[in-house]
Amino acid sequence: MTYDPENIFAKILRGEIPCDKVHEDDTTLAFKDINPQAPTHVLVIPKGAYESMDDFSANASDTEIAGFFRAVGKVARDQGAVDAGYRILANTGVDAHQEVPHFHIHIFAGRDLGGMIKRA
Numbered sequence: 617m618t619y620d621p622e623n624i625f626a627k628i629l630r631g632e633i634p635c636d637k638v639h640e641d642d643t644t645l646a647f648k649d650i651n652p653q654a655p656t657h658v659l660v661i662p663k664g665a666y667e668s669m670d671d672f673s674a675n676a677s678d679t680e681i682a683g684f685f686r687a688v689g690k691v692a693r694d695q696g697a698v699d700a701g702y703r704i705l706a707n708t709g710v711d712a713h714q715e716v717p718h719f720h721i722h723i724f725a726g727r728d729l730g731g732m733i734k735r736a
């Protein structure tokens with residue numbers, strides 16, 4: 617699959633549409649989800665053009681991967697989510713209902729997040 621440069625997160629990275637930014641560094645951007653599913657719901661995305669966790673883990677550089685995952689942890693700390701706990705989630709592909717084809721990790725916190733996954 618080819619990366620679609622017109623996906624919504626690519627437009628956010630180019631500054632073509634706004635976001636409620638909570639973190640930015642050389643490799644990574646984090647911003648609040650437009651349709652929050654928990655009191656804290658932040659999306660963390662690499663600045664590089666990777667469509668999914670599969671693409672990112674296979675093709676990103678060590679610097680991008682280290683920077684990205686350090687940023688995920690920092691954002692959770694900055695959001696005050698560590699003491700009560702939080703969940704990270706990366707929907708990947710059709711069965712996971714990935715909607716935006718730019719790799720992203722969701723951070724959810726601020727309430728009891730319930731069980732891990734919908735039962736079959």
Ligand code: 5GP
Pocket residue numbers: 624635636647648649650651652659706707713714715716717
């Ligand atoms: P996915 O299902 O791909 O894992 O999740 C995509 C997420 O992106 C959804 O939670 C959705 O609410 C969020 N989202 C979609 N469009 C926008 C947008 O324009 N701005 C922000 N901040 N979030 C968005």
